[in-house]
Amino acid sequence: MLREQDFSMDIAASRATLTIDATETLLRAATARARERGVRVHIAIMDASADLVGWISFDGAPRIAAHTARSKAFTAVNTGMSTLQWGEYVDSIPASEQRIIHGIEGYIGAAGGFPILHEGHVLGGIGVSGANQEIDADCARAALEAIEDPAV
Numbered sequence: 001m002l003r004e005q006d007f008s009m010d011i012a013a014s015r016a017t018l019t020i021d022a023t024e025t026l027l028r029a030a031t032a033r034a035r036e037r038g039v040r041v042h043i044a045i046m047d048a049s050a051d052l053v054g055w056i057s058f059d060g061a062p063r064i065a066a067h068t069a070r071s072k073a074f075t076a077v078n079t080g081m082s083t084l085q086w087g088e089y090v091d092s093i094p095a096s097e098q099r100i101i102h103g104i105e106g107y108i109g110a111a112g113g114f115p116i117l118h119e120g121h122v123l124g125g126i127g128v129s130g131a132n133q134e135i136d137a138d139c140a141r142a143a144l145e146a147i148e149d150p151a152v
Contacts, residue, residue: 016121017048022147026116026126027054029146033139034058034131041130041139042069048123050077058130065129072113072127072136074106080122083113084137112136114144 018026023045030043040061045054052073057066072083079086087109090101101107111133116124126143128136 016123018124023054025146026143027056030139030143031056033142037135039131039135041128042066044069044073044127046073046077046125050074061130068129069127071106071108073125075108076113076115076125080115084111112140114140
C-alpha cells in the first residue's frame with residue numbers, strides 16, 4: 001500500500017506554445033527566403049499541440065506538397081527533432097519497429113521540418129515543402145533564425 005510519504009504528486013505542469021507574433025515572424029521569414037530562392041512552396045506552422053496555426057501556400061506550389069508541409073510540421077512537433085533526424089532514426093531501427101512506425105499516420109522523414117524550441121519546451125513546428133528537400137529545409141531554417149531559435 002502506498003503511503004503519502006512514498007511520493008508526492010504534482011497536479012499541474014507548465015506548458016508553452018507559440019505566440020501569434022512568433023507565428024507571423026516565422027511565416028514572413030520562410031516566405032521571404034522562398035521568394036529569394038525563386039520557389040513556390042507550402043509553409044505550415046503548428047503549435048505545441050500540433051494544431052495548424054499558420055499557413056501560406058504559394059500560387060502554383062505543387063498540390064501534393066501541401067500535405068507534406070503539414071506532415072513535416074506535425075512530425076517535428078511530436079518528435080522534437082528535425083524531420084531529417086527523424087528519418088535517420090527510423091532508418092536505424094529494426095524492420096519490425098519500422099513497420100509499427102510506418103503504420104502511424106502523419107509522420108515523415110524528409111528534410112524541411114523542424115521543431116521550434118525554447119527553454120527546453122517544444123513550442124511548435126515548421127514544415128516547408130514544394131521545392132527540393134535542401135531548399136525546403138533552407139526556407140524553414142530562415143524562419144527559425146528570424147526568431148533566433150537555438151535549434152538551428
